[in-house]
Amino acid sequence: xxxxxxxxxxxxxxxxxxxxxxxxxxxxxxxxxxxxxxxxxxxxxxxxxxxxxxxxxxxxxxxxxxxxxxxxxxxxxxxxxxxxxxxxxxxxxxxxxxxxxxxxxxxxxxxxxxxxxxxxxxxxxxxxxxxxxxxxxxxxxxxxxxxxxxxxxxxxxxxxxxxxxxxxxxxxxxxxxxxxxxxxxxxxxxxxxxxxxxxxxxxxxxxxxxxxxxxxxxxxxxxxxxxxxxxxxxxxxxxxxxxxxxxxxxxxxxxxxxxxxxxxxxx
Numbered sequence: 001x002x003x004x005x006x007x008x009x010x011x012x013x014x015x016x017x018x019x020x021x022x023x024x025x026x027x028x029x030x031x032x033x034x035x036x037x038x039x040x041x042x043x044x045x046x047x048x049x050x051x052x053x054x055x056x057x058x059x060x061x062x063x064x065x066x067x068x069x070x071x072x073x074x075x076x077x078x079x080x081x082x083x084x085x086x087x088x089x090x091x092x093x094x095x096x097x098x099x100x101x102x103x104x105x106x107x108x109x110x111x112x113x114x115x116x117x118x119x120x121x122x123x124x125x126x127x128x129x130x131x132x133x134x135x136x137x138x139x140x141x142x143x144x145x146x147x148x149x150x151x152x153x154x155x156x157x158x159x160x161x162x163x164x165x166x167x168x169x170x171x172x173x174x175x176x177x178x179x180x181x182x183x184x185x186x187x188x189x190x191x192x193x194x195x196x197x198x199x200x201x202x203x204x205x206x207x208x209x210x211x212x213x214x215x216x217x218x219x220x221x222x223x224x225x226x227x228x229x230x231x232x233x234x235x236x237x238x239x240x241x242x243x244x245x246x247x248x249x250x251x252x253x254x255x256x257x258x259x260x261x262x263x264x265x266x267x
Contacts, residue, residue, distance in 0.1 A: 010075075010204070010206040011074075011075030011076055011077070011078060011090075011204065011206075012075075012076065013076060013077060013219050013221075014058050014059050014061075014062030014076040014077065014089075015054070015055040015056075015057075015058035015059050015062070015076070015077060015088075016076065016077035016086075016219045017077050017079075017086045018051050018054040018055040018058060018077075019051075019055045019219055019220070019221070019224045020219055020220075021051045022048050022051035022052045022054075022055055022224065022227075023048075023220055023223055023224060023227070025045060025047040025048035025051055026043075026044065026045065026048040026052075026227065028045075029043070029044075029045045029048065037234075037237075038237070039237070039238075039241065040234045040235070040236070040237030040238035040239075040240075040241060041234060042231060042234050042235075043227065043230045043231060043234060044227075044231060052227070052231070053104045053106065053159075054102075054104055055224065056104055056158070056159075057102045057103065057104030057158040057159065057177075058076070058077075058088050058089070058102045060104075060158050060177055061088070061089060061100065061102045061156050061158065061177050061180070062074075062076055062089065064177055064178065064180060064181050065089060065091065065100075065180075065181065067181050068091070068093070068181060068184065068185070069185075071093050071094055071196075072091060072092070072093040072184075073091070073092045073093070073200040073203065073204065074089060074090075074091050075089065075090045075091075075203060075204065076088070076089050078090050078137075078209055079209050080133075080136055080137070080140070080209050087099055087100075087101075087133050087136075087137065088100050088101055088102045089102070090137060090151075090203060091184070092196065092199055092200050092203055093184070093191075093196065094189040094190065094191055094193070094196055095184060095187035095188065095189060095190055095191075096150065096151075096152055096187070096190045096191060097137065097138070097141065097149060097150065097151040097152065097199065097203075098151065098152045098153075098154055098184070099130070099133045099134045099137050099151050099152070099153050099154065100154050100155075100156050100180075101126065101129060101130045101133060101153065101154070101155050101156070102156050102158060102177070103126060103155060103156070103157050103158065104158045104159050105119050105120075105157060105158075105159060105160050106159040106160075107159065107160070107161050108120050108159075108160050108161060109121075109160070109161055109162050109163075109164070110157060110160050110162065110163040110164065110174075111163075111164045111166065112163065112164065112165045112166060112167075112168065112169070112174050113166045113167050113169075114166075114167040114168070114169050114170065115127070115169070117155070117174065126155050127155070127169055127172050130153035130154065130155050130172050131153050131171065131172060133153060134151040134152060134153035135151070137151040138150055138151040140208060140209065141199060141202060141203065141208070144202055144205075144208050145198060145199055145202045147195070147198075149199065152171075152173070153171065153172045153173070154172065154173040154174070154175065154180065155172060155173070155174045155175075156175055156176070156177050156180050157174070157175070157176050157177065158176075158177045160176065163176065
């Protein structure tokens with residue numbers, strides 16, 4: 001392991017897959033020029049930005065999940081299958097097994113119906129994908145644990161402006177990330193403690209999900225933290241420039257108004 005890599009226990013690094021994808025896409029982006037830095041241009045490329053936002057969403061949801069009590073087991077970035085797919089978070093407690101599909105839609109308006117989820121009026125596959133993930137987890141755990149297991153899908157939304165629930169889907173929970181932990185804690189107990197513990201132990205075994213998960217997981221967390229600082233710094237510079245422009249406009253407008261008023265009085 002190098003100084004820039006972090007190797008952790010399976011399932012303990014939130015957003016591991018998207019952080020890796022973000023940094024891989026960002027690795028080919030040239031460093032910003034001095035002028036670009038002065039103007040606050042974002043260091044992110046068009047390819048790396050979606051991964052970056054996805055990572056932020058998963059990290060924010062992970063922060064919320066950390067508030068769950070000791071009766072809950074949480075795994076992050078759970079690899080499943082052999083095509084590099086992963087599930088953002090898998091949670092198990094007395095209320096059952098839950099798969100969480102995190103979606104970061106900054107400033108978006110969300111509309112939810114029984115069979116559709118729209119983002120700014122555009123159709124998405126969020127409901128279908130969430131159901132599919134839950135089905136895969138249920139199959140894997142049922143096969144390995146030796147008991148029937150149901151997994152309940154949830155879509156957790158980060159950064160949205162508003163959400164309109166026209167009709168809640170019967171089998172998928174759709175919630176803001178700030179609401180999800182409270183919602184989990186209010187769910188009725190469905191599993192006996194022995195069954196919950198057995199499933200939690202089974203779920204935490206890397207080989208349950210994919211052979212690749214048995215390999216050491218290395219994620220350049222310091223590299224991503226440095227990228228976040230750079231992105232934040234660029235945003236602050238843009239805000240300062242915007243404030244400067246607004247102040248300049250106000251000053252010019254005020255000066256013009258004073259001169260105009262003085263001219264009228266002089267006339």
